[in-house]
Each structure stands twice: as structure tokens, then as C-alpha cells.
Amino acid sequence: MNHPRPPTAASPAAPAAVPRHDGVRIGLFAGMAEAAGLRTLELAWDGGSAAALRRRLAEALPSLAPLLARSAVAIGDAYVTDDTPIPAGSDVAIIPPVSGG
């Protein structure tokens, strides 16, 4: 938990990133992955709610802001609610409005 962190800017994750003890790893899908030009990225993150994480990502990648405002957050194979704490070191996914079927 004491490793120095890079600045808050988003940085593309290396394909086989060395496990980090801080920050948050974020998976993107569909139109969000296309808008960001990334399937995954890492942000500096000391912990906070899922809603705060969405705001943080919108600051880092403003092109995602419109979809982020109506996206959900998932950890592993479960959705979380806006007030769910996201600890540093988490692996999360941003789930924009869905269009299956």
C-alpha cells in the first residue's frame, strides 16, 4: 500500500500488468471501449464509492462522461450499487446501457 503512485491520469494497462497494491483496474465494453480506445485501464485510486469511481473516470476520460452517467459498476461477476465501497486494488467493470436480445 506504500508504493508511490503515478499522477492521476489514465494510463493503458500493460497486457500482463504486474499486480498493483493500489489503484483500480477498469474494464470497458462496447461503445465505451471504442470511445476510450481501450478495453482496460488503470487509475490511481485510494478507495471510494462506485459513484465516486465513475466520477473519477469521467474526469480522466471526458469522452466517456455521457455514457458513464448512465452506467453501472460491477466487481467480478456481480453488479454493485452506487454506494458500494470500491477498495484500492479492485478489478472493476463499467457497464453502460445494455442492448442484448
Add this chain to the structure above:
Amino acid sequence: MERGPAVDCLLLREPLDPARLLAAVSDAAAGGHVLFVGTTRGITDGVATSRLIYDAHEPLARGQLERLRAEAVGRFGLSRCVVHHRLGTVAVGEASVVIAASAPHRREAFAAAEWLMERIKEAVPIWKCEEHPDGSHRWVHPDAPPAVPHAAGRGAVS
């Protein structure tokens, strides 16, 4: 997906097989068997689509499909129910989603298939990209955010 037959909820990158799903819900206690096949439209809102590409958060999508399938079985008293969704590139006219449901009476089987499709379109993290004949494409993201189940109310009657 270890509970029940291993084929109950699948995400597949190969053509779906509606007849196989209908056979999978065959049940001597059922008096109604409903098969819904959702196919790729060639025209949406007047714009031609040449093919669809489906993306998904696969672990979350499988979990949500299984949650909804189990809820449908309980809510409508189904005998059996299976749901398969296609991923990757899907040609016009091919099946993108198949639901098969059986119940003692037809009304519940029809209602369950309709209910499941509505929930799938609200909550399961699968996304379609429409490719057009001119080479352009569009990821489809509706206005409404995903319907996130509340931890306390999950599976509850609403």
C-alpha cells in the same frame, strides 16, 4: 452454471440451435412449450444493417442470465427453461437469442418468455453493434442505465 443441466444458460459464438432448446425443455408435466427466437433485423428504423456484432461481460452476463432464468422458473412455475445468447458476429436473419420455456399451462410459458426477454434487455451486460452496408457502425446504448438488482431485494417479488 453447475446447477441443473449444463446447457441452461449459455453465451455462444456459434449459431444457436432453437430445436435443441425446445427439446431441452420437453417435460411430461408440461402442457405448454414456448420457443422464442430473436433474430438479427436487416433494417432498423429505416437504416439497413448488414450484420451485428455482440460484445459482453461474459462472467457477469452468465450470472445475470442464470439469476433471471431461476427467477422466471419460480415466478411462473415453469417446468423447465433454457436461454442461449449469441456473441460475436451474427449475420442478418440468424438467431441472436433463444428462450425455451415449458409449464403445466401455456399462459405461464408465454408470460415467462416475454418477461425473460424484457429483463434480459434491461439487465444482462450484452451489447450489439450494428454494421451498415457503407461500412459504418453504431454501438447501441439505450437511454436507461442497466437495471441493477438491489442486494436486499434480489429475487424478491415486485
